[in-house]
Amino acid sequence: MSGLGPDLAWVDAALTSARPQALAALLRYFRDLDTAEEAYQDACLRALRTWPHNGPPRDPTAWLVLVGRNVAIDATRRQRRQDPLPDHDIAADGDAEADMAERLDEQHYRDDVLRLLFICCHPDLPATQQIALALRIVSGLTVQQIARAFLVSESAMEQRITRAKSRIAKADVAFETPGAVERAERLAAVAAMIYLVFNEGYSASGEGAAMRLPLADEAIRLARLLLRLFPAEPDIMGLTALLLLQHARTPARFDADGAIVLLEDQDRAAWNQAMITEGLALIDKAMRHRRRGPYQVQAAIAALHARAATPHDTDWRQIDLLYATLEELTPSPVVTLNRAVAVAKLRGPQAALAMIEPLAKPLAGYFHFFGLKGGLLKQLGHNEEARVAFDRAIALANTAAEAAHIRQHLDQLEKEATAKI
Amino acid sequence: MLYAFLCYNDEAAVCAWSKDEEAAVMAQLGAVTDKLAKEGRLGPVARLVPTTAATTLRKDRDPPLVIDGPFAETKEQLLGFFVIDCSSLEHALETAKELGRANPGGSYEIRPLLQFWPGSAGA
Secondary structure, eight states, X not given: OOOSOGGGHHHHHXXXXXXXXXXXXXXXXXXXXXXXXXXXXXHHHHHHHHHHHHOOOSSHHHHHHHHHHHHHHHHHHHHHHOOOOOGGGTOOOSHHHHHHSOOOOHHHHXXXXXXHHHHHTOTTSOHHHHHHHHHHHXXXXXXXXXXXXXXXXXXXXXXXXXXXHHHHHHSOOOOSOOOHHHHHXXXXXXXXXXXXXXXXXXXXXXXXXXXXXXXXXXXXXHHHHHHHHSTTOHHHHHHHHHHHHHHTTHHHHBOTXXXXXXXXXXXXXXXXXXXXXXXXXXXXXXXXXXOOOHHHHHHHHHHHHHHOSSGGGOOHHHHHHHHHXXXXXXXXXXXXXXXXXXXXXXXXXXXXXXXXXXGTXXXXXXXXXXXXXXXXXXXXTOHHHHXXXXXXXXXXXXXXXXXXXXXXHHHHHHHHHHHHO | OEEEEXXXXXXXXXXXXXXXXXXHXXXXXXXXXXXXXXXTOEEEEEEOOOGGGOEEEEOSSSSOXXXXXXXXXXXXXXXXXXXXXXXXXXXXXXXXXXXXXXXXXXEXXXXXXXXXXXXXXXX
16 A cells, blocks of 8 residues: 555554454455455545545444445345445444444454464465465555565466465365364464565575565564464464564674675674564563473574673573474474584584584585584684585575675685695 | 653554654654753653563462553553653643654653652663
8 A cells, every 4th residue: 555645644554554353354254365355455445535534433443344344245235136225325434333333352353363364374385375375465565565575576476376365265264263272273373474474584685685674574563463462372472582583683684795794793783672672571471481382492592692792692501402492392403403503602613513413414405504514614624624515505505695605714715725835 | 740641552553664664753753852852851751662572460469460461452552651841731732742743643641740750770
């Protein structure tokens, strides 16, 4: 939307903020995504016509749900009877009608929004489609905005979203209020999808990075939305904290030329302090529940980095323990690889090398494995072996920035070699 | 007399501000608070972390109950406050309108302070 001019920016903001709940309630009512979206669009058009004159309704979400529902019902009736109804039967121009609407209590909204998010993470959909769908449906980004973030053409993105929608239209989604177990499963799936959205934005580098960064902001918005609806879920607190603490470092992650700046070389004064404050508050809250989960552990690790005034102050012992917990919760070679970084700081490069040795096979095609291996070998003065690892890393680099970073190491080795001669 | 200006707004809408919007609002507010500071009328100002980071202690029972989330679930949330010296309610309302022009949307609840300890933390 936007483009409304400064005086009407509040209409835009109110519509954006009401979107997930209003659309989710309409979906429960119509049980069909296309109908719900059309109803919501119609309600927005009416809001743009009436709100600037009448001021904001007391409950914008309820207003949009009621109007959207009435417009859609009327459209169906008209189709059936070919008999137009007078306009005043449809429209709700103020608070009075919204007050008469079925009271949509928070309980309902909660499961509605969760369902809307859950639909987007249907297991049949590949990750990229899940993300595109969530951004289009829940966040309400335009196809053009999403296409730009994914660096694809608008028509390609349009196709991708249409395909994803037709797939979920065939899927069976329960519209009854979910039970405790089902709710927990949905929450976990949605949390994973939000993390995907975040990484899509956060892990980008190079030319497209600035274009994709809004995805990270959007993911934080979705995580906050989920947390507002489920305020006592430690995993959702952990997820939100994790996203905030990682995103806080964004201003320091690349230098002016777009080259990667490692955590220990980053200008910590450039980290976003507001995000760190919020992230630390959330991880503190989550820990009180004593129900550990992978997002919480990762957020706790990010929190230790955020709390260290200088790289030297980093509590590597605690980070090592947290990675050990993470290995227990979600065993994976990548987690062990990350733990090895802490081990290198604590017990030296030799111990870390021994730790990643068994990972050579599972991570044979993983850029970061060879990046770390090369770094450790270089620290030990095994320059020739380091060069081999770095060469492999460059071959596996996912972005130009990653390759350039490894190139620096190789250049250093080169310099040392010539200096010796 | 000192007045508290409690800032209420839809947190989701405020959190949805883009970086530029955020910077623009803060710059406009800064112009007003700078003026108030020059007049010697500006007391403490605070902006709160979103209510998702809030924890509530119900102390009407023993042991007290700790609840995740804000004290009240409201459509507009308490997002921060100003303490400003004003000569009268009229004066306070004028000041509030000025702040409101710098940052439209939401409401200010204006309440005179009964007691005030400037404190020493933070600084």
